[in-house]
Amino acid sequence: MTGDSAASAPGQPGTRAGRPVGRKTAGSRWGHLLDGGLLRGGVQGSPVLRLFMRWVRRPLLPVMRLWRRNIQLRIVVTTLLMSLGVVLLLGFVVIGQVRNGLLDAKVKGSQSQATGGFTAAAQQADSAATAAGNEGPDPGGDSVKNVSEWMSSLVESLSSGGQGAFDVVTLSSSGAGAERGFGPRASGGVDPTLSVPEVLRDRVDDGAGAAQSYTRIVYEASTGKESQPALVIGKQVNDPYGNPYELYYLFPLSQEEKSLSLVKGTLATAGLFVVVLLGAIAWLVVRQVVTPVRMAAGIAERLSAGRLQERMKVTGEDDIARLGEAFNKMAQNLQLKIQQLEDLSRMQRRFVSDVSHELRTPLTTVRMAADVIHEARVDFDPVTARSAELLADQLDRFESLLADLLEISRFDAGAAALEAEPIDLREVVRRVVSGAEPLAERKGTQIRIVGDQQPIVAEADARRVERVLRNLVVNAVEHGEGKDVVVKLAAAGGAVAVAVRDYGVGLKPGEATRVFSRFWRADPARARTTGGTGLGLSIALEDARLHGGWLQAWGEPGGGSQFRLTLPRTADEPLRGSPIPLEPKDSRRNQELNNAGLHLGGGSKLATVPVQTAGENVQTRAPIELRPTGATPTVDPTALPGDGARVVPRPTGAAGGHSDEEVDDEAGDTGERPSQGGAEQHEQGEAFRGR
Amino acid sequence: MKGRVLVVDDDTALAEMLGIVLRGEGFEPSFVADGDKALAAFREAKPDLVLLDLMLPGRDGIEVCRLIRAESGVPIVMLTAKSDTVDVVVGLESGADDYIVKPFKPKELVARIRARLRRSEEPAPEQLAIGDLVIDVAGHSVKREGQSIALTPLEFDLLVALARKPWQVFTREVLLEQVWGYRHAADTRLVNVHVQRLRSKVEKDPERPEIVVTVRGVGYKAGPS
Numbered sequence: 001m002t003g004d005s006a007a008s009a010p011g012q013p014g015t016r017a018g019r020p021v022g023r024k025t026a027g028s029r030w031g032h033l034l035d036g037g038l039l040r041g042g043v044q045g046s047p048v049l050r051l052f053m054r055w056v057r058r059p060l061l062p063v064m065r066l067w068r069r070n071i072q073l074r075i076v077v078t079t080l081l082m083s084l085g086v087v088l089l090l091g092f093v094v095i096g097q098v099r100n101g102l103l104d105a106k107v108k109g110s111q112s113q114a115t116g117g118f119t120a121a122a123q124q125a126d127s128a129a130t131a132a133g134n135e136g137p138d139p140g141g142d143s144v145k146n147v148s149e150w151m152s153s154l155v156e157s158l159s160s161g162g163q164g165a166f167d168v169v170t171l172s173s174s175g176a177g178a179e180r181g182f183g184p185r186a187s188g189g190v191d192p193t194l195s196v197p198e199v200l201r202d203r204v205d206d207g208a209g210a211a212q213s214y215t216r217i218v219y220e221a222s223t224g225k226e227s228q229p230a231l232v233i234g235k236q237v238n239d240p241y242g243n244p245y246e247l248y249y250l251f252p253l254s255q256e257e258k259s260l261s262l263v264k265g266t267l268a269t270a271g272l273f274v275v276v277l278l279g280a281i282a283w284l285v286v287r288q289v290v291t292p293v294r295m296a297a298g299i300a301e302r303l304s305a306g307r308l309q310e311r312m313k314v315t316g317e318d319d320i321a322r323l324g325e326a327f328n329k330m331a332q333n334l335q336l337k338i339q340q341l342e343d344l345s346r347m348q349r350r351f352v353s354d355v356s357h358e359l360r361t362p363l364t365t366v367r368m369a370a371d372v373i374h375e376a377r378v379d380f381d382p383v384t385a386r387s388a389e390l391l392a393d394q395l396d397r398f399e400s401l402l403a404d405l406l407e408i409s410r411f412d413a414g415a416a417a418l419e420a421e422p423i424d425l426r427e428v429v430r431r432v433v434s435g436a437e438p439l440a441e442r443k444g445t446q447i448r449i450v451g452d453q454q455p456i457v458a459e460a461d462a463r464r465v466e467r468v469l470r471n472l473v474v475n476a477v478e479h480g481e482g483k484d485v486v487v488k489l490a491a492a493g494g495a496v497a498v499a500v501r502d503y504g505v506g507l508k509p510g511e512a513t514r515v516f517s518r519f520w521r522a523d524p525a526r527a528r529t530t531g532g533t534g535l536g537l538s539i540a541l542e543d544a545r546l547h548g549g550w551l552q553a554w555g556e557p558g559g560g561s562q563f564r565l566t567l568p569r570t571a572d573e574p575l576r577g578s579p580i581p582l583e584p585k586d587s588r589r590n591q592e593l594n595n596a597g598l599h600l601g602g603g604s605k606l607a608t609v610p611v612q613t614a615g616e617n618v619q620t621r622a623p624i625e626l627r628p629t630g631a632t633p634t635v636d637p638t639a640l641p642g643d644g645a646r647v648v649p650r651p652t653g654a655a656g657g658h659s660d661e662e663v664d665d666e667a668g669d670t671g672e673r674p675s676q677g678g679a680e681q682h683e684q685g686e687a688f689r690g691r
Numbered sequence: 692m693k694g695r696v697l698v699v700d701d702d703t704a705l706a707e708m709l710g711i712v713l714r715g716e717g718f719e720p721s722f723v724a725d726g727d728k729a730l731a732a733f734r735e736a737k738p739d740l741v742l743l744d745l746m747l748p749g750r751d752g753i754e755v756c757r758l759i760r761a762e763s764g765v766p767i768v769m770l771t772a773k774s775d776t777v778d779v780v781v782g783l784e785s786g787a788d789d790y791i792v793k794p795f796k797p798k799e800l801v802a803r804i805r806a807r808l809r810r811s812e813e814p815a816p817e818q819l820a821i822g823d824l825v826i827d828v829a830g831h832s833v834k835r836e837g838q839s840i841a842l843t844p845l846e847f848d849l850l851v852a853l854a855r856k857p858w859q860v861f862t863r864e865v866l867l868e869q870v871w872g873y874r875h876a877a878d879t880r881l882v883n884v885h886v887q888r889l890r891s892k893v894e895k896d897p898e899r900p901e902i903v904v905t906v907r908g909v910g911y912k913a914g915p916s
Contacts, residue, residue: 360772360793361702367794368708372715399794419880422908457908462879 072286079282080275087271091264098263102256107212107231113166114210114233114249117158121237121247124154128240147239151185158247159187167217169196169248173205173236189223196248200234204246210235217250229253292320296327308335349413352406359402363395370395397533404535408518411542418461418546420571425456425465425496429487432469436477444482447473451489458496459571464543468551469498471536472563476502479561490579491569497580499564507555515553516541540565550575552582559588694718696804697738699729699755700770701748709742712797718804726750730758740807741767745782753785760786764843766807770795783884788845789871790881806872807845821854821913822902824893833893845870846889853903853913862910886911 067074128150151170159168167188184192200213212233219225234248295312302310311331314324374392377385410416426449433447440447469487476485480502488499507515514520519534537551544551547567555561566578583590696713700706701724713720723732727749733741741759745752756767769782769790779790791803817828825834828851833840842850848870853861861869863879871881890897901914 358772361705364770364794365702365705365708368705368712368797371797372711424908 072283072290075286076279076283080279083275083278087274091267091271094267095260095264099256099260102259103253106251106253106256110166110231110233110249110251111210111212113251114235117161117168117249118210118235118237118247120158121154124150124157125238125240129242147241147243150240151245155185155187164188165251167250167252169250171196171201171246171248173244173246189220189225190250191218191220194218195230195250196232196234196246200232200248201246204234204236204248207236214253215250217252229257289320292324296323299327299331303331303334308338345413349410349415352409352413352415355406363399363402367395367399401533401535404533404539407539408535408542411539411546416542416546418464418571420459420461420547422457422459423462423465425458425460425489425498426452428462428466428469429489429498432466432473433487435470436473439474440477440485443477443480445477445480445485447477447485447487449487449489454491456489456491456496458491458567458569460547460567461543464546465565465567468540468543468565469500471540472498472500472565475536476500476504476561476563480504483560488580492579493577494569494573495566495575495578496569497564497566497578499562499580499584501560501562501584503560506557506559507553507561508557516551548572548575550578554582554584554587556588694808695736695738696720696740696742697733697736698722698742699726699732699747699752700724700742700744701746702744709800712800713804716801724748726752726755729755733759733763738765740804741765742804743767743769743787745769745771745778753781756782756785756787760843764841766844768803768807779878780880780884783881784888786843786888788843788885790878802872809872819851819854821850821857822893822915824850824854824902826851826854835893840892842889842892845885846892849885849889850893850903853911857913857915860906860909860912866910882911 067077155168155170159166167186167190169184169186169190169192171184171192186192186195195215195217197213197215200211200215203211210233212231215230215232216227217230218227230253231251232248233251234246236244237247238244292312299310299312308331311328312324314321314328370388370391373388377388380388429449429452433449436447473485473487481504483503486501488497488501490497490499516537518538520537521534541551544565544567548571549565549567551563551565553561553563562582562584564578564580564582566575566580568575694713694717696718698706698709698713698720700709700722703724706722706724710720710722721732721736721738723729726747729743729747729750743752743756743759747755750758752769756769759765759767766789767787769779769787770793771778771782771790772793782790788807789803791800819826819828823835824840826832827834831844831847833842833847833850849866852866852869863882866882867873867879886903887897890900890903893902894900904912904914906912
């Protein structure tokens with residue numbers, strides 16, 4: 001449907017014709033804008049454009065990050081965009097309404113005016129024709145001049161009635177005008193041919209009714225007037241000689257246009273204000289919400305960083321205040337709980353410490369008394385003398401048990417502190433070995449140290465490392481069945497390691513991970529005869545952990561065992577591997593593989609090859625070669641490096657005399673007496689008594 | 692050998708037992724059970740050595756230790772039930788020469804006491820120099836530019852041990868053996884604490900020691916003289 005829809009008859013309401021005009025104009029303008037490519041993602045496809053977009057987007061990245069992170073910005077921008085949309089929509093609707101209202105009135109007025117004009121023109125033609133008829137038939141030459149004059153006067157008279165509110169144009173009907181000799185005429189300096197659109201002329205030519213259209217009035221150059229929008233209504237009318245010509249009324253719309261632009265300007269200003277104000281309001285409103293949220297976030301961060309006394313400021317009773325109160329309550333409870341836990345932990349430590357003191361003082365008295373009695377036992381009768389011996393011996397055991405218990409509870413309370421400094425592990429090993437020498441002699445065991453050609457230095461707590469190694473060596477000697485014990489040292493990468501190898505009964509499968517358990521007994525039925533506390537290896541494990549190191553065990557039934565302590569060379573450095581493989585080269589499985597000429601064959605069952613020969617092997621073995629820990633495999637899937645706690649089965653300990661006394665005398669440090677590992681409890685009773 | 696030992700302990704049973712053992716070894720023990728009365732008892736008894744329990748009613752052992760050290764260099768051996776770092780170090784820092792952890796064996800205690808009393812035997816006349824210090828071993832005095840510096844017997848022994856062999860680096864274990872009389876390794880914190888105490892007295896700037904120099908990873912040696 002086009003804007004210049006024909007009104008079938010003058011006088012009929014032009015509303016239908018008018019409205020579409022306005023709406024169409026607006027719609028097509030929008031359409032143009034849309035088609036113009038703003039929203040038509042015309043970017044895809046072209047690589048050049050894509051590159052350009054990337055280039056454009058790079059500086060935008062920080063803005064986008066801000067967009068993602070800043071909720072206030074997001075809300076304000078969204079509000080701005082949405083209110084802009086609403087205002088635009090509103091503006092267009094209002095402007096459309098105003099335009100329609102203005103034009104409707106104009107069109108109605110113009111149509112009645114034009115209808116009147118057309119009637120007047122027809123009457124004048126009739127009266128002129130009557131007059132001419134009275135004068136007699138007019139020869140052709142005259143009539144042309146007459147019509148021409150009449151036409152001019154008609155235009156004059158018609159336009160004079162409007163007082164400039166409209167102009168009148170006459171055009172000869174197409175085809176006929178030229179030969180009949182009169183040209184276009186117009187009032188008010190209007191260019192007749194340019195001002196009337198061709199389409200309208202065609203329609204006027206075709207039909208008998210009036211037709212209307214919008215156009216622009218173009219004035220002749222001599223008048224110097226600007227062209228202006230107008231409504232044009234035309235109709236075919238007959239001149240006095242019955243020949244048809246076209247009569248047009250042109251109504252300028254400049255007044256309406258002025259009003260419309262005024263309305264537009266007002267609306268635009270108002271809209272702009274509204275948008276800006278809405279943005280500002282949104283900013284303020286969001287700020288009210290966002291500020292406390294940000295404060296809460298900041299305080300939450302500080303709380304989690306450990307500053308538990310941080311609180312939100314709470315004012316008023318609104319939702320934000322409720323949030324603040326809830327937050328503060330949460331922080332309060334958190335602080336309380338943490339405080340309670342801390343208090344509990346402190347109390348626990350305090351309790352351990354107090355128990356330590358309270359128990360130790362009477363124990364000291366008992367101990368001294370027992371010693372005095374023990375010294376004097378030669379004067380007693382045999383029964384009393386034996387009682388004195390038992391008393392003294394069991395006091396030793398009680399003491400070491402108490403010491404170990406307290407040590408373990410110190411670890412549990414997290415009160416154990418590492419005093420690491422660079423130490424040479426060779427010295428520690430030598431001290432430990434010389435300390436264990438008397439025990440070894442009694443058992444007929446030789447202790448050999450391998451790999452001590454170079455200093456093995458690591459940042460470690462000498463006291464703790466010595467305690468661990470003393471424990472391992474004494475255990476090895478006790479369970480070694482008189483066979484040799486080899487202490488190996490090695491350093492590689494960021495780690496140092498000490499492995500204690502014995503060729504005793506070894507570890508039984510199925511007892512994995514249990515050697516380090518507290519009070520673990522290899523054979524519960526005979527457990528109570530031992531002098532060991534059952535805590536030695538647990539403490540050793542804790543000591544290793546405190547260093548960030550590993551303590552691991554390997555063993556095969558009847559083939560001996562190896563305990564390996566791996567420590568990081570510098571404190572705080574995580575361990576990745578150990579310089580010594582957990583399963584020794586001279587394990588029966590490895591030997592079997594070697595004999596078979598295989599090196600990494602799988603699935604061999606443990607053979608019953610005699611274990612000895614290992615002793616010789618060891619001596620000829622050169623400094624330990626580094627083998628990745630990952631390659632120590634097949635021992636037990638649980639014996640993975642990494643947590644230091646995993647262990648391979650260990651068998652029941654070897655029989656052996658309990659030589660706690662000697663070792664401790666050597667060590668002379670009751671606080672750190674070596675505790676025999678959990679596995680050494682066989683025939684201890686006899687050995688004990690026999691001492 | 693002189694052998695007056697003041698036992699400061701609130702546990703009467705333990706004190707009595709200590710008395711029995713000490714008398715058996717030829718010492719002359721005297722007793723006080725209260726921290727507040729300890730100083731008075733100390734002045735009265737003029738002991739050659741003090742056995743001091745850390746946990747006492749009234750003034751605690753640390754405080755008593757500090758008071759005694761303030762007026763005398765007499766050897767102090769702490770009896771402690773706590774071998775935790777803090778307690779021991781605080782005790783040593785307050786002036787104790789050595790400590791022994793309960794429960795201990797009588798032999799161990801006696802050995803420790805004898806080690807502390809041993810150096811009261813008169814040494815041969817000897818002049819030593821370390822840094823800008825002059826040490827008169829027999830006269831038990833240390834002087835810097837004629838001004839004498841007061842040291843406890845233990846600190847003096849430590850300084851003398853270092854000064855006698857200025858070319859040698861002493862490990863803590865060796866110092867424990869030579870100065871404290873331990874036959875084998877013990878708590879090296881003893882050495883650390885007493886080196887600090889010694890430095891605070893003899894060094895011009897204890898932060899940058901010139902007399903007792905730390906050899907990292909090994910131990911200590913005398914500074915160049």
